[in-house]
Amino acid sequence: MSHGLNPKKVLCIVYVAAMFVVAMDATVLNVALQTISRELEVPPAASGVLNVGYLVSLAIVLPMAGWLGDTWGTKRTFLLALGLFTGASVLCSFADSLAALTLFRVIQGIGGGLLTPVGMAMLFRMFPPQERAKISRALILPIAIAPAVGPVVSGLLLEYLTWRWIFYVSLPIGIPALVFGLFWLKEHREPDAGKLDVPGLLLSAPGLALLMYALSQGPLHGWDATRVWGAGLAGILLLAALVKVELRAAKPLLDLRLLGNRLFRTSGFIAMCASAGLLGMLYVFPLMYQNALHVSALDTGLTTFPEAIGLMVASQLVPWTYPRLGPRRVIIMGFAATALIFIMLSMVDAGTNPWFIRALLFGVGIFLGQTVGSVQIAAFATIPPASMGRASTWFTVQNRLGPAIGLAVLSGILAAIGTETVNAAGGMEPNLIAYRAALLGAAGFLLIGAGAALWIRDADAASTIRKPAANLPAKEQAAPAEN
Known part of the structure; x- marks a missing residue:
């Protein structure tokens, strides 16, 4: 219809x-x-x-x-x-x-x-x-x-x-x-x-579930809690067995052979780094702003909202920047600029002008938004339509693991340093150093992503960069990139 x-x-x-x-x-x-x-x-x-x-x-x-x-x-x-x-x-x-x-x-x-x-x-x-x-x-x-x-x-x-x-x-x-x-x-x-x-399902479903459980509960109950490390270890063992089983399967549930495609493999890892860094920052900064700098929840929400506006603006810029600069440069520049902004956010204190902070978060949306958009476009450039379902599944699995890993690492940094410290009078006060270290950890994820982007070749993603030529048959597809 x-x-x-x-x-x-x-x-x-x-x-x-x-x-x-x-x-x-x-x-x-x-x-x-x-x-x-x-x-x-x-x-x-x-x-x-x-x-x-x-x-x-x-x-x-x-x-x-x-x-x-x-x-x-x-x-x-x-x-x-x-x-x-x-x-x-x-x-x-x-x-x-x-x-x-x-x-x-x-x-x-x-x-x-x-x-x-x-x-x-x-x-x-x-x-x-x-x-x-x-x-x-x-x-x-x-x-x-x-x-x-x-x-x-x-x-x-x-x-x-x-x-x-x-x-x-x-x-x-x-x-x-x-x-x-x-x-x-x-x-x-x-x-x-x-x-x-069926063997792939019986290994992947509980393996991913146990790993996600461990990553989400570790920061809350401590990584030494039996149920946390036990679930994490069991999940890792199941996923290790999954790799062996899926590489032998003719039609695997999670097609690990897709990772032989250099562009898809690299883009998936970069997407994990982007989600780990961004979601980690959006978790740590509001905590710092409210708990350590004593700003209200409403003001914190209004201060972080410009990041969403920046993302929306970035979505309008990607169709212009992506074909002109290519995914490699857009991703590296976006990660580098956002990492620098994260470092600047780690330096704010009670005297920092809120509009300056809002401008920084708007910049996060602008730069990282273009990076995320470019990664999603490039990742599937050389994936044939018949493999698109399994490729999107694998890409989504990685994207779900990214925030879980980011929150686990940054929560671990907060716990290791301690969010409270003893002041000169013997009382307890918020420890800004812990939050600042966690924000630097979020920047670290982005710098790792920028390093991984060096492996991207724009020629691999040529089919997503070039404009459709006149009179080119619609069914003609670009040749797949070299693995």
């Missing part, structure tokens, strides 16, 4: 809407955790299981997302995931206990785990390489706006209504996107998807 609608525009609308509700969900919930724990009469620390349950269920379904999309059809899988996520949001609002709320969050995680890789595969199949710089606007919009809007919406709902309303915010976007996609999205199946790789 096309009714004259442009299928590319239809896909962008549905993709952006779905990613928006998923990206906003985390920040909306985090603000409300304290209120939820109080009203459900559980200790505040216990409410953390809501995020853990979501992350673990997401990690379990992620490995099979590409295969499900290829086998069942990308439209069917994507809309089923969006329906699960939206429906579970409604169920969360009716939960009368922490156990029920956790169960519904697990269902949300299943939907969220399928949405991103399947949606990304749909986008990169629909748009040929030379058009992907233009769709960077669609890729970065939900990343930029949703996390910034979430805390504001959550705060208003908590103040004037109840915490249950925060789970309704996805409905005005999720339901129209679901109906719109049902009628106008185009279906796609891969005829040679193969059977489900």
Whole structure:
């Protein structure tokens, strides 16, 4: 049922809407955790299981997302995931206990785990390489706006209504996107998807889930806690066995052979560094600003909001900078400039002008936004359409591990140095050194990413840089780059 609608525009609308509700969900919930724990009469620390349950269920379904999309059809899988996520949001609002709320969050995680890789595969199949710089606007919009809007919406709902309303915010976007996609999205199946790789699933699902659990709980309970290091060790062993099994499989669930592609391998690692550094900074800086510099939560939110504006501006610049400078230079320059800004943020104190800090965070959005957009475009430049589902799955797995690793490392720095120190009068006061060291750690992730970008060859991504030549057959594809 096309009714004259442009299928590319239809896909962008549905993709952006779905990613928006998923990206906003985390920040909306985090603000409300304290209120939820109080009203459900559980200790505040216990409410953390809501995020853990979501992350673990997401990690379990992620490995099979590409295969499900290829086998069942990308439209069917994507809309089923969006329906699960939206429906579970409604169920969360009716939960009368922490156990029920956790169960519904697990269902949300299943939907969220399928949405991103399947949606990304749909986008990169629909748009040929030379058009992907233009769709960077669609890729970065939900990343930029949703996390910034979430805390504001959550705060208003908590103040004037109840915490249950925060789970309704996805409905005005999720339901129209679901109906719109049902009628106008185009279906796609891969005829040679193969059977489900059961050994790969039995190793990857618990392996990733245990590793994500360890990374998320280590900073809270200590890395020497038996359940933390035990889960981490078990996860690593399962994933090590997965490597051996998947390299022998004819149709692996997680296609590790894709890492033989130099551009895809390097871009995936760079994306991990970018997400580790950015999410790590967005975790540490607000803590420093509120706890050490004694700024209110509202002022902290207003101060960090320009980062989202910078991301939106960056999304408009990528279609211009990417083809002119090439991915290698855009990524290196973006990482270097953002790392410098992180270092400057580590030096702020109570006397620093808030508008100067806002300008720095706006710069983070501008520079790192172009880096993230360029990495996503370049990563899939030499991936054939038939492998797009499994490639987007692997890329998403790496992107999920990035923030978990970043938060684990930076939380470890804070814990090792200590966020409080004894002053001259013998009392306790915030320790700025710990926060500054953690921000320097976030900059370190970006510098590692910049170093990795030196391995990128713009010639490998030539198909995404060049403009389509006149009269060039639409089906003609660029030759794959050398591994």
